[in-house]
Amino acid sequence: MPHPLLDPLLRGSAPVRRRAMAKAITLLESTRADHRAQGDELLTALLPHTGRALRLGISGVPGVGKSTFIEALGLHLIRAHGLKVAVLAIDPSSTVSGGSILGDKTRMEQLSVHEHAYIRPSPSGGTLGGVAEKTREAMLVCEAAGYDVVIVETVGVGQSETAVHGMTDMFCVLQLPNAGDDLQAIKKGVMELADLVVINKADIDPHAAMRAQAQITSSLRLLMLHGNPDHDWKAGIVWRPKVITISALQSQGVDEFWAAVSEFRAQQTANGRLALRRERQALAWMWERIDAGLKTAFRQHPQVQALLPQLQHDVAAGRIAAGTAARNLLAAQAGQAPAAIN
Amino acid sequence: MPHPLLDPLLRGSAPVRRRAMAKAITLLESTRADHRAQGDELLTALLPHTGRALRLGISGVPGVGKSTFIEALGLHLIRAHGLKVAVLAIDPSSTVSGGSILGDKTRMEQLSVHEHAYIRPSPSGGTLGGVAEKTREAMLVCEAAGYDVVIVETVGVGQSETAVHGMTDMFCVLQLPNAGDDLQAIKKGVMELADLVVINKADIDPHAAMRAQAQITSSLRLLMLHGNPDHDWKAGIVWRPKVITISALQSQGVDEFWAAVSEFRAQQTANGRLALRRERQALAWMWERIDAGLKTAFRQHPQVQALLPQLQHDVAAGRIAAGTAARNLLAAQAGQAPAAIN
Numbered sequence: 230m231p232h233p234l235l236d237p238l239l240r241g242s243a244p245v246r247r248r249a250m251a252k253a254i255t256l257l258e259s260t261r262a263d264h265r266a267q268g269d270e271l272l273t274a275l276l277p278h279t280g281r282a283l284r285l286g287i288s289g290v291p292g293v294g295k296s297t298f299i300e301a302l303g304l305h306l307i308r309a310h311g312l313k314v315a316v317l318a319i320d321p322s323s324t325v326s327g328g329s330i331l332g333d334k335t336r337m338e339q340l341s342v343h344e345h346a347y348i349r350p351s352p353s354g355g356t357l358g359g360v361a362e363k364t365r366e367a368m369l370v371c372e373a374a375g376y377d378v379v380i381v382e383t384v385g386v387g388q389s390e391t392a393v394h395g396m397t398d399m400f401c402v403l404q405l406p407n408a409g410d411d412l413q414a415i416k417k418g419v420m421e422l423a424d425l426v427v428i429n430k431a432d433i434d435p436h437a438a439m440r441a442q443a444q445i446t447s448s449l450r451l452l453m454l455h456g457n458p459d460h461d462w463k464a465g466i467v468w469r470p471k472v473i474t475i476s477a478l479q480s481q482g483v484d485e486f487w488a489a490v491s492e493f494r495a496q497q498t499a500n501g502r503l504a505l506r507r508e509r510q511a512l513a514w515m516w517e518r519i520d521a522g523l524k525t526a527f528r529q530h531p532q533v534q535a536l537l538p539q540l541q542h543d544v545a546a547g548r549i550a551a552g553t554a555a556r557n558l559l560a561a562q563a564g565q566a567p568a569a570i571n
Numbered sequence: 572m573p574h575p576l577l578d579p580l581l582r583g584s585a586p587v588r589r590r591a592m593a594k595a596i597t598l599l600e601s602t603r604a605d606h607r608a609q610g611d612e613l614l615t616a617l618l619p620h621t622g623r624a625l626r627l628g629i630s631g632v633p634g635v636g637k638s639t640f641i642e643a644l645g646l647h648l649i650r651a652h653g654l655k656v657a658v659l660a661i662d663p664s665s666t667v668s669g670g671s672i673l674g675d676k677t678r679m680e681q682l683s684v685h686e687h688a689y690i691r692p693s694p695s696g697g698t699l700g701g702v703a704e705k706t707r708e709a710m711l712v713c714e715a716a717g718y719d720v721v722i723v724e725t726v727g728v729g730q731s732e733t734a735v736h737g738m739t740d741m742f743c744v745l746q747l748p749n750a751g752d753d754l755q756a757i758k759k760g761v762m763e764l765a766d767l768v769v770i771n772k773a774d775i776d777p778h779a780a781m782r783a784q785a786q787i788t789s790s791l792r793l794l795m796l797h798g799n800p801d802h803d804w805k806a807g808i809v810w811r812p813k814v815i816t817i818s819a820l821q822s823q824g825v826d827e828f829w830a831a832v833s834e835f836r837a838q839q840t841a842n843g844r845l846a847l848r849r850e851r852q853a854l855a856w857m858w859e860r861i862d863a864g865l866k867t868a869f870r871q872h873p874q875v876q877a878l879l880p881q882l883q884h885d886v887a888a889g890r891i892a893a894g895t896a897a898r899n900l901l902a903a904q905a906g907q908a909p910a911a912i913n
Contacts, residue, residue, distance in 0.1 A: 269895040276889055362894050369892065418760065508887045515886050518897035523865040526905070544857050545850045547618055550711065552704050553611040555860035563868070 232271040238374050239278060243344060250347060250374050257366045258352050272366060279372040280507070282315075283494055286393040287382045288419060289403030294429045295382055296336040298403060298477035303340040303380070305483045312378055313345045315371035319364050319383045319393055320351035347371060358521045361392035365514065368396065394422045395510050395517075398503055399493050401425040406434060406441040406474075420449065425471050425489055432476035439474070446472045467502070468493060532561040574613040580716050581620060585686060592689060592716050599708045600694050614708060621714040622849070624657075625836055628735040629724045630761060631745030636771045637724055638678040640745060640819035645682040645722070647825045654720055655687045657713035661706050661725045661735055662693035689713060700863045703734035707856065710738065736764045737852050737859075740845055741835050743767040743828075748776060748783040748816075762791065765812055767831055773816035774823065780816045788814045809844070810835060874903040 234256070237249035257268045289295050299316060306312040316337070340346045352363040368379050381397055383389040394400045402423040420426070426445055431438035449470050471489050475482025497503040527533055536558060543549040576598070579591035599610045631637050641658055648654040658679070682688045694705040710721050723739055725731040736742045744765040762768070768787055773780035791812050813831050817824025839845040869875055878900060885891040 265898075269892070269898065272892040272895055273890075276892060280889055366892065366894065507889070511886045511889065511893045512883060514893035515883070515897050515900075518894050519869065519900060520862070520866065522897060522901040523869055524862065526901070527861065527865055541854060541857070544853045547622060547849070547853065548615075550611070550614040550618060550708065551853045551856035552708065552860050553614060555857050555864060556607075556611065558857075558861060559864040559868070 232267065232274055234271060235274050238275065238370065246374050247347065250370055251349075253370045254349060254363075254367045257370070258363050260355075268366070272369060275369055275373040279369045282372040282376055283378050283399070283490070284368065284397040285378060285380045285490065286397035286400040287380055287403065288390045288393060288400070289384075289429075291384055293403045293405055294477050295384075295403055298427070298429060298475070298483075299380055299382060300337040300340045301477050301480045301483050302486065303337070303346055304343070305480075305487065306378055307343060307345045310487075313347075313376045314340075315347040315349070315368075315376040315379045316340070317349050317364050317367050317371070317379065317381050318351040319357075319361055319381065319389045321357045321360060321389050347374075347376060356521065357388055357392060358517060361389070361396070362514075362518060364392075365396045390419045390422060395513060398497070398506065399424045399490060401427055401490075403427050403429050404441065404445070405430060406438040420445075423449075423470055424468060424493060425473070425486075427482075427486060428472065428474045429477055431474035432479055432481065435474075442472050442474055467500070468496060527558075527562055530562045532564075533558055536561050574609065574616055576613060577616050580617065580712065588716050589689065592712055593691075595712045596691060596705075596709045599712070600705045602697075610708070614711060617711055617715040621711045624710075624714040624718055625720050625741070625832070626710065626739040627720060627722045627832065628739035628742040629722055629745065630732045630735060630742070631726075631771075633726055635745045635747055636819050637726075637745055640769070640771060640817070640825075641722055641724060642679040642682045643819050643822045643825050644828065645679070645688055646685070647822075647829065648720055649685060649687045652829075655689075655718045656682070657689040657691070657710075657718040657721045658682070659691050659706050659709055659713070659721065659723050660693040661699075661703055661723065661731045663699045663702060663731050689716075689718060698863065699730055699734060700859060703731070703738070704856075704860060706734075707738045732761045732764065737855060740839070740848065741766045741832060743769055743832075745769045745771050746783065746787070747772060748780040762787075765791075766810060766835060767812060767828075768814045769824075769828060770814065770816045771819055774818035774821055777816075784814050784816055809842070810838060869900075869904055872904045874906075875900055878903050 234249050234253045237245050238253060241249055253271060256264055256271065259265065259268070287295060287299065303314045303316065306314050337348060341348050349367060352360050352367075354360075364381060368381065371379050381393050383393045390400075390402075400422050402419055402425075404426060406428050426449070428438050428441050428445070449472065473482060473485055473489060475486060477483070494503070497506070528537075540549065540554045540558060544551050544554045576591050576595050579587050580595060583591055595613060598606055598613065601607065601610070629637060629641065645656045645658065648656050679690060683690050691709060694702050694709075696702075706723060710723065713721050723735050725735045732742075742764050744761055744767075746768060748770050768791070770780050770783050770787070791814070815824060815827055815831060817828060819825070836845070839848070870879075882891065882896045882900060886893050886896045
């Protein structure tokens with residue numbers, strides 16, 4: 230028997246579908262074992278209906294104007310292109326605060342009430358890996374429900390950019406036209422991931438924005454010489470990351486942004502790299518979740534819990550070599566007698 | 572009964588000690604289970620005699636002049652300061668080639684034959700983590716045998732810099748005075764790790780070297796504003812990474828280099844950060860080895876090996892969600908019935 234949410238998600242009227250989406254995402258966010266089993270069953274049934282949407286990652290530090298940009302972009306896609314737009318968020322800080330400010334519907338006043346938009350805040354609680362996995366699964370729900378563009382946004386903190394890059398077809402970095410901001414992004418390895426860099430608030434100081442555009446373009450050229458396999462500046466046959474200037478508040482540049490996105494999508498579809506990227510992402514994601522699961526099982530093992538405090542103490546104090554302690558803990562988990570350590 | 576190598580290592584005459592070092596390191600590099608057990612026993616017995624040496628990491632891309640610099644530095648430390656110097660290497664490419672070019676004694680003609688120097692090439696074979704662990708253990712052998720300075724060198728490829736940073740008291744990056752080289756180091760996250768940046772071959776173009784010094788100093792200030800907890804540019808109370816210019820071929824600047832190293836060591840010892848760094852390194856190393864061991868055990872599990880090929884195929888083809896596949900594989904390893912995936 231198929232999952233009761235499957236039919237309303239795929240074939241329901243607009244309001245029925247929207248309620249089913251919310252229920253499905255809530256089910257997938259649950260940590261209860263029976264919910265998890267139902268969720269896995271639902272996901273597997275949804276998968277054949279996913280993959281047609283464009284998955285767009287948008288990153289940028291607080292204050293760069295992400296919400297304003299996403300509202301402008303979303304409304305443009307709905308009105309000018311007749312598309313349905315979903316907005317999801319990954320906010321690792323929601324793990325700490327217990328709630329998310331990202332994806333807060335009050336930030337996107339017009340988009341959030343539009344019938345062709347669906348906005349969902351960041352899941353809260355758990356590790357970044359867990360939060361990211363829930364978002365990844367929510368993305369599949371949106372795709373199965375017929376959304377054409379799924380935007381995943383994240384704040385520029387921690388490793389959340391890597392997670393968003395690992396689930397989207399195109400990764401965009403919003404920047405302010407400030408000197409030094411690009412160095413921060415380079416340092417954190419975010420700039421290297423960017424398929425498109427967007428300098429926002431260009432209306433405030435057009436000259437600064439142009440300087441930033443030139444500087445970031447030059448940095449990207451140097452960085453990409455030995456870099457991202459999706460980009461190749463020398464050969465020119467793959468994607469050459471673009472740097473554009475916009476003013477989201479004035480809705481200036483949204484056209485140009487979408488033109489760049491469409492060009493990227495067409496090119497990467499034609500040369501097969503989009504399909505390859507999704508395959509790589511899915512496999513990397515599987516291994517990421519396996520690693521996380523292995524660590525959790527290890528830390529919860531009774532024998533490990535019994536030995537760990539003293540061994541950590543001895544390793545920190547230099548009484549036992551780190552590798553020896555690791556081998557003893559692994560043997561304890563495997564139910565083997567620990568090697569002599571004295 | 573203590574390990575037969577313990578006494579010659581700690582109390583042997585110079586030639587006896589040197590032979591014991593080579594035997595001990597060979598034992599620790601062995602993958603045979605009985606050797607591993609003997610090695611762990613020896614390591615634990617050696618540990619109380621380690622920790623007094625300065626552990627110095629030196630990184631730089633091929634061509635930057637690492638060997639020439641280490642030879643000049645090593646001879647200076649032996650002759651002018653009466654120190655005993657060991658040189659180890661981590662070369663991940665030795666895993667591929669089956670042999671190591673790094674630490675090759677022919678590269679350091681005078682140092683390699685000096686009675687107060689000990690040079691050992693990179694272990695070969697296995698993962699970077701495994702190679703790095705063997706080097707870490709060889710470092711402890713050198714310390715117990717009375718070496719005052721242990722230099723760990725690495726080429727600027729892959730993640731080997733992170734491994735060397737994770738086992739040394741001070742991490743130095745050698746650079747050429749070329750525009751763009753510092754961006755590559757920033758991109759790879761290496762510059763951020765540097766306690767000291769050394770611009771080599773300054774004699775060839777002194778003006779270019781000065782420009783590079785100013786540029787890297789400026790980049791480091793921007794990077795360090797929110798960065799490495801061992802550094803703090805604002806407060807000035809912790810270590811402010813230095814950028815110096817040298818010419819290793821002319822033996823110019825080796826004095827200044829050693830003065831900076833000594834200043835760093837004295838300051839970090841006095842403020843307790845050196846001890847803290849070693850504690851953090853040992854614990855991080857333990858967890859790194861545990862993670863590697865968990866992954867190996869997972870991949871070798873018969874049930875995982877039976878299921879993995881088909882599941883990887885299905886995940887890549889989009890027939891099963893990555894998280895669902897991960898949960899099924901983890902359940903298989905744990906001996907639980909897999910969740911229904913159809």
